[in-house]
Amino acid sequence: MVASEFGVPPNLLDLLKEPVLAVQDFLVLTGRALKNIFLSPHYTDDIFLQMDGIGVGSLQIVALTGTFSGAVMALQMARALASYGQVGKTGTLVSLTLVRELGPVLTALMVAGRNASGIASELGSMKVTEQIDAMRALGTDPVQKLVTPRVIATAVMLPLLVIIADFVGLAGGWLIADFFLSIPSKQYWSSAWRALDWSDVAQGLLKPLVFALVISLIGCYYGLRTTGGTQGVGRSTTQAVVMATVLIFIFDLMITKIWVS
Amino acid sequence: MADAPPQPILQFDRVTVRFDGADVLTDLSFAAFEGESRVILGASGSGKTVLLKTALGLIRPDSGKVYAFGKDITIMSERELFDIRSRMGMLFQESALFDSLTIEENVAYPLENIKSIQCPKDQVLPRVKEALEFVELGATLEKFPSELSGGMRRRAAIARAVVTGPPLVLYDSPTAGLDPITAHTIITLVIKERDISQTTAMIVTHRYQDGNLVANFRYNSKQGTLEPARNGERQGARTTFMVLKEGRLVFEGDQDRLELSKDAYVRKFVKPRV
Ligand SMILES: Nc1ncnc2c1ncn2[C@@H]1O[C@H](COP(=O)(O)OP(=O)(O)O)[C@@H](O)[C@H]1O
Ligand SMILES: [Mg+2]
Numbered sequence: 001m002v003a004s005e006f007g008v009p010p011n012l013l014d015l016l017k018e019p020v021l022a023v024q025d026f027l028v029l030t031g032r033a034l035k036n037i038f039l040s041p042h043y044t045d046d047i048f049l050q051m052d053g054i055g056v057g058s059l060q061i062v063a064l065t066g067t068f069s070g071a072v073m074a075l076q077m078a079r080a081l082a083s084y085g086q087v088g089k090t091g092t093l094v095s096l097t098l099v100r101e102l103g104p105v106l107t108a109l110m111v112a113g114r115n116a117s118g119i120a121s122e123l124g125s126m127k128v129t130e131q132i133d134a135m136r137a138l139g140t141d142p143v144q145k146l147v148t149p150r151v152i153a154t155a156v157m158l159p160l161l162v163i164i165a166d167f168v169g170l171a172g173g174w175l176i177a178d179f180f181l182s183i184p185s186k187q188y189w190s191s192a193w194r195a196l197d198w199s200d201v202a203q204g205l206l207k208p209l210v211f212a213l214v215i216s217l218i219g220c221y222y223g224l225r226t227t228g229g230t231q232g233v234g235r236s237t238t239q240a241v242v243m244a245t246v247l248i249f250i251f252d253l254m255i256t257k258i259w260v261s
Numbered sequence: 262m263a264d265a266p267p268q269p270i271l272q273f274d275r276v277t278v279r280f281d282g283a284d285v286l287t288d289l290s291f292a293a294f295e296g297e298s299r300v301i302l303g304a305s306g307s308g309k310t311v312l313l314k315t316a317l318g319l320i321r322p323d324s325g326k327v328y329a330f331g332k333d334i335t336i337m338s339e340r341e342l343f344d345i346r347s348r349m350g351m352l353f354q355e356s357a358l359f360d361s362l363t364i365e366e367n368v369a370y371p372l373e374n375i376k377s378i379q380c381p382k383d384q385v386l387p388r389v390k391e392a393l394e395f396v397e398l399g400a401t402l403e404k405f406p407s408e409l410s411g412g413m414r415r416r417a418a419i420a421r422a423v424v425t426g427p428p429l430v431l432y433d434s435p436t437a438g439l440d441p442i443t444a445h446t447i448i449t450l451v452i453k454e455r456d457i458s459q460t461t462a463m464i465v466t467h468r469y470q471d472g473n474l475v476a477n478f479r480y481n482s483k484q485g486t487l488e489p490a491r492n493g494e495r496q497g498a499r500t501t502f503m504v505l506k507e508g509r510l511v512f513e514g515d516q517d518r519l520e521l522s523k524d525a526y527v528r529k530f531v532k533p534r535v
Pocket of ligand 2: 309310311354433
């Protein structure tokens with residue numbers, strides 16, 4: 001009825017209804033999760049447990065991807081710079097690309113793969129086995145108990161992981177520079193260091209903070225809306241990873257655009 | 262004044278619950294009184310679980326009112342509901358024990374998390390042990406739910422539901438998926454809890470013999486078994502049967518009326534008494 005009043009075919013409105021409701025639900029969850037940071041009870045044990053799982057658990061994979069992307073960047077940049085006779089500037093470019101882009105994005109993608117899925121499947125299993133209902137029945141707010149600790153833990157750990165990824169990435173680039181490009185170590189490190197100003201560092205740390213919110217909240221959102229048994233858990237898990245990945249790229253573009261202008 | 266009708270402990274007033282545009286509960290009304298046992302029968306998908314969750318305030322009705330302990334819970338915020346829920350125990354269909362916690366931690370959970378219970382710290386463990394003794398699971402404190410059999414999980418979940426001593430206990434299919442012997446143990450526990458703690462109970466089941474036991478037997482604490490209760494001796498402790506069909510209440514009444522019902526759907530749930 002409403003649809004025809006505005007001259008929009010009703011089936012088009014129906015098509016839009018679901019995504020709009022989903023975004024609304026997601027924003028409500030986000031609001032509640034963030035508000036709970038300032039409300040008691042605080043489940044401190046859960047925060048540390050999650051920090052361990054998300055941060056320490058991702059350390060290896062993040063270090064590995066960091067090293068390799070730094071090394072690859074050094075090779076690629078050196079080749080591009082060679083045509084200008086500027087191979088000595090490799091450190092500069094490796095450092096800029098790592099700190100501004102690759103460090104935050106690759107780390108976030110790795111953590112999204114590990115933890116958006118992990119969170120979605122854990123909360124999803126709890127949902128389909130009525131553990132979420134049981135929590136509410138036994139006097140606990142699932143957002144306070146499950147979502148907020150995961151948001152806090154990811155927001156603390158992801159920037160730290162990015163710092164580590166940046167450093168090991170630079171070290172990976174240095175290995176290449178040292179062994180294959182015969183750039184003196186001192187020159188590599190000093191050009192890498194001089195390339196960065198505070199704005200790069202700020203951008204490099206703001207991004208993981210935003211990505212952390214995306215990863216944890218998307219994981220929790222898809223987990224908590226799981227229906228349809230174990231099959232549904234699988235579906236939620238996949239959707240969470242896909243959505244988190246897409247959103248990471250979108251937010252990366254937005255933050256970069258705002259930063260550049 | 263003395264003749265004032267007793268207030269229902271749980272009342273549904275024309276409750277309708279809708280999911281994705283389809284009615285799951287339709288215009289459902291009933292009132293349960295203190296000391297009463299209610300046996301809820303119905304095919305799978307008829308809305309039995311939704312009914313119990315609506316009673317707990319876990320699901321909000323799309324229309325109608327739910328009163329628990331005389332209070333309208335449909336207008337309460339989640340925080341206000343915590344107080345009402347602390348007076349209800351719920352056994353979920355698949356137990357819903359927290360699988361990251363041990364049995365001891367699971368049973369301690371309501372004592373430690375429900376604000377209005379205010380159980381002193383040094384009282385938690387004794388009460389957990391007492392509740393687990395009650396369901397004859399005293400030796401499993403350190404185990405995780407995944408290490409227990411289905412029947413043991415069900416018993417641990419009953420312990421968790423009743424550890425706070427709630428006056429109203431809701432059991433969602435306590436015997437579903439269990440072998441006949443374990444099912445009998447579980448229904449014995451349900452009746453034991455009802456008779457020892459004098460609680461009001463709502464019991465969802467698809468086994469008529471469960472309903473028959475609830476209606477006609479009582480717990481003998483000396484022998485630890487069930488014994489037939491002649492009607493006179495269970496005065497004030499009547500059992501009402503409810504039959505749900507696709508979200509509608511198609512029968513409400515005592516066992517005699519249930520067995521006389523001519524409705525084909527209702528008859529499917531009624532078996533000769535054992
Ligand atoms: N959260 C939900 N979302 C959508 N539909 C639901 C939900 N919970 C229950 N239903 C539907 O409600 C109906 C009744 O379910 P339920 O109360 O679980 O049945 P049962 O009597 O077997 O316990 C079913 O058709 C089920 O698909
Ligand atoms: Mg059910």
